[in-house]
Amino acid sequence: MASVSERKNKDGSSSWLVQIRVPGAQRINRCFPNKHDALHFAHAEDEKARSAVRRKKVPSLKEFNQEPVAQTLLLYATRPQAEKHKVAIFAKIAKLVGKARQEEVDDDFCESFILKLLETKTRRGSNYAPSSAVKYLELISAACKWRAKHHRVSFKPLHVPTDCLPDDWNDGRDRRLLRREEKALSAALLSLDARKARQWRCLIRLAIETGARQSELVRANWDEFDLEQRVWNIPKGKTKAKKARWVALSRRAIRVLRLLKAEGASDLFDLGQPSTVSCAFARLTKVAGINDLHFHDLRHEAITRMFLKKKGLHAYEIMRMVGHSSLKMLHRYANLRPEDLVDRMG
Known part of the structure; x- marks a missing residue:
């Protein structure tokens, strides 16, 4: 925040002290012989300091693209409004995506992820169901979209490649207890x-x-x-x-x-x-x-x-x-x- 205050000199004249304190930026103290110049400087430098701090807080597109998808998922799972009981699900998906980075998340990534999951064993010993693969991909898309919005960059929602899934993948279970x-x-x-x-x-x-x-x-x-x-x-x-x-x-x-x-x-x-x-x-x-x-x-x-x-x-x-x-x-x-x-x- 910028402040402008009048100071009396020894010869009786006045000078104007500008002090700019913006959290995250270096302090600025400068004296001016007249109030007009002081106010002009205070306004310009205060806005410049605040812009510099904002740029530091918001990563560039390059930094966003290099972020591991697994890290994005874990951050999404631990945001304040997230459901605590779903942290384990996102941790599981984070392991499944491996070392993939944001720049690799495209249509090829989606298809590879689904095919990989269909061949991966769950803790029950059976392969992941197609519906689970689609659900996990939708959660990845939601997390990446949230992260992109946070970093103020654009993100194209992921496309679920259903052509690599069985024809009956979305029929739903009809299993009952005998x-x-x-x-x-x-x-x-x-x-x-x-x-x-x-x-x-x-x-x-x-x-x-x-x-x-x-x-x-x-x-x-x-x-x-x-x-x-x-x-x-x-x-x-x-x-x-x-x-x-x-x-x-x-x-x-x-x-x-x-x-x-x-x-x-x-x-x-x-x-x-x-x-x-x-x-x-x-x-x-x-x-x-x-x-x-x-x-x-x-x-x-x-x-x-x-x-x-x-x-x-x-x-x-x-x-x-x-x-x-x-x-x-x-x-x-x-x-x-x-x-x-x-x-x-x-």
Whole structure:
């Protein structure tokens, strides 16, 4: 900030002292015989100092292009408004992009990244699904766009090369939990210690009763539940759509919640972060001898059961509780089997 002050000389005349202090720039002190020259200098030099500081803070296009994409992803994941539980996902993607730099992020990079992922093994031992590859590429694009805006440079959104993906890549999963698999999971829980087995049993049961996402269940705390009114109010900060929603709780869900409440913990579950729970569930299904079952498949099972067993529920009411914004999305999750409809036909 520039300041101009009058100073009296020994001979009685006046001089004008200009002092310019801009954080990040060198201090400037200069005297002038008249106020007009002092003000002119103060204005010009103050703006020049501030421009120099701004140029220092904003990297050049060359510096932006040389920045590793992995670094961009980690910065994006740790920005103040980022969701903390997604840091692990961005850390995983950062490893997958390797040493690629911003200047290499183009159509060829996108195609190479997808093909690489389709041949890469996950911690479950299977290859990455095409939908995961596309999702990761979209997250890379979002991070690079954010970084470019931060550096005041242009960035062309990434193009997802779907021609290198299988024709049915976007059909969506229709995997459901079979009755024999549900029993096998219960048997597999016997390999855990009693408390952890009880937590897992309650988590699986609540997933099936509520249709909630895994992260919503794992991160839930007791302040969100009204057991008397049988309502779960999920805050917007914990939902995928960033909109608060409520879930009407079945009597079976209430029994599970009362069992958990008896343990006296402030949170419902202490099984770790969502990514940790996903990996643990994969190990559990392996012990149970179940192939290709993800925790998210329980959401498919839950929504389908709402249609089949909660006969009084309207499709809109189910959409409202599970957080779907369209009937098309609800249709993807309501995976009815032929035998389900045969039974309802009587």
